[in-house]
Amino acid sequence: MTDDVHPGRSAVRVGFRCDAGVTCGVGHLVRCVALAEELDARGIEVVFLGEVCGSEWARAQLRERGYALVPAPPEPAALAVLAGRLGLGAVVLDSYHLPPETGATLRAAGLTVLAIVDGDPLGQEADLYLDQNLGADQRPFHRSRERLAGARYVLLRDSVRRRGRAPSDEPVPHVLCFFGGTDGAGVAPAWARALRETGRPFRGTVISPVPFEAGDPITVIPPTDRLPELMAGADLVVTAAGSAIWELLYLGVPTALSWVADNQLIGYEELVGRGVAAGLGRAADAAAVGVLARLLADPAAREEQGGRGRGLVDGRGRERVADALLAIV
Numbered sequence: 001m002t003d004d005v006h007p008g009r010s011a012v013r014v015g016f017r018c019d020a021g022v023t024c025g026v027g028h029l030v031r032c033v034a035l036a037e038e039l040d041a042r043g044i045e046v047v048f049l050g051e052v053c054g055s056e057w058a059r060a061q062l063r064e065r066g067y068a069l070v071p072a073p074p075e076p077a078a079l080a081v082l083a084g085r086l087g088l089g090a091v092v093l094d095s096y097h098l099p100p101e102t103g104a105t106l107r108a109a110g111l112t113v114l115a116i117v118d119g120d121p122l123g124q125e126a127d128l129y130l131d132q133n134l135g136a137d138q139r140p141f142h143r144s145r146e147r148l149a150g151a152r153y154v155l156l157r158d159s160v161r162r163r164g165r166a167p168s169d170e171p172v173p174h175v176l177c178f179f180g181g182t183d184g185a186g187v188a189p190a191w192a193r194a195l196r197e198t199g200r201p202f203r204g205t206v207i208s209p210v211p212f213e214a215g216d217p218i219t220v221i222p223p224t225d226r227l228p229e230l231m232a233g234a235d236l237v238v239t240a241a242g243s244a245i246w247e248l249l250y251l252g253v254p255t256a257l258s259w260v261a262d263n264q265l266i267g268y269e270e271l272v273g274r275g276v277a278a279g280l281g282r283a284a285d286a287a288a289v290g291v292l293a294r295l296l297a298d299p300a301a302r303e304e305q306g307g308r309g310r311g312l313v314d315g316r317g318r319e320r321v322a323d324a325l326l327a328i329v
Contacts, residue, residue, distance in 0.1 A: 026181030027243030034155035057223035076105035173235035178207035194284035200296035241268035252310030254302035276309035
């Protein structure tokens with residue numbers, strides 16, 4: 001990448017410091033891609049700084065959009081030097097594993113910093129914070145700078161925003177089951193078994209990066225760009241309380257939630273507590289099988305629950321975030 005401004009492009013460049021892989025999942029990358037799409041549509045050049053490993057699907061999200069991926073040094077000072085060499089005016093930080101002084105170092109180098117957080121900012125200093133989690137606007141935040149908080153600021157990709165709900169018209173419900181782009185916790189086989197143990201008729205699609213034999217009536221497929229289409233066409237989705245839940249709320253798809261990481265628990269409790277998702281608990285045990293059986297047997301209850309979630313996410317969050325960021329760059 002050179003320092004020449006492309007014809008028709010803004011002089012502002014924005015870097016996204018995030019990683020994706022088996023250990024950290026792909027949720028950070030997905031929500032950064034959504035904001036990058038918004039900035040890109042406004043004529044602003046974007047570049048990703050970090051590492052994408054162990055997920056061809058995640059790498060394709062950048063490659064297919066033409067977004068450069070530049071390896072990022074771990075030291076904050078070296079990252080600031082890289083940002084200067086790339087001509088960045090702002091950097092978006094979205095990671096649980098960055099040194100806590102990263103934001104302060106970038107700001108001292110004259111860069112505007114947006115930190116995407118999930119509750120705790122983990123010591124990062126920023127000019128602007130984003131916490132898109134449901135109920136975040138009601139929780140205390142001990143930082144003096146501006147925070148964009150709550151579902152009004154959910155970042156959704158183009159592939160989700162342009163899609164409407166289209167549930168199947170088959171006599172048995174179609175269940176979609178997935179756990180992020182990598183299923184780093186390896187829980188997909190257990191939840192496939194739980195679905196079969198309900199004894200209820202259904203047709204299942206399980207997305208897993210590691211093939212396994214689930215048995216009828218379940219088909220196992222690898223991570224796919226067809227996920228928004230599959231979500232929109234599902235009668236029930238079984239997943240974890242990660243970043244995909246915002247896409248499901250936007251589409252109004254009935255959802256049964258588990259959690260696979262401790263940082264997902266606050267979102268799980270908020271969503272289940274509001275009645276916009278069914279709670280399965282953490283384990284695919286007998287109690288979870290009972291919840292799934294009730295949902296499979298009662299289409300009216302499923303749709304009522306999906307309807308409560310519809311409208312919480314209006315799809316314009318990324319526009320609001322882009323407006324706020326560009327106002328301070």
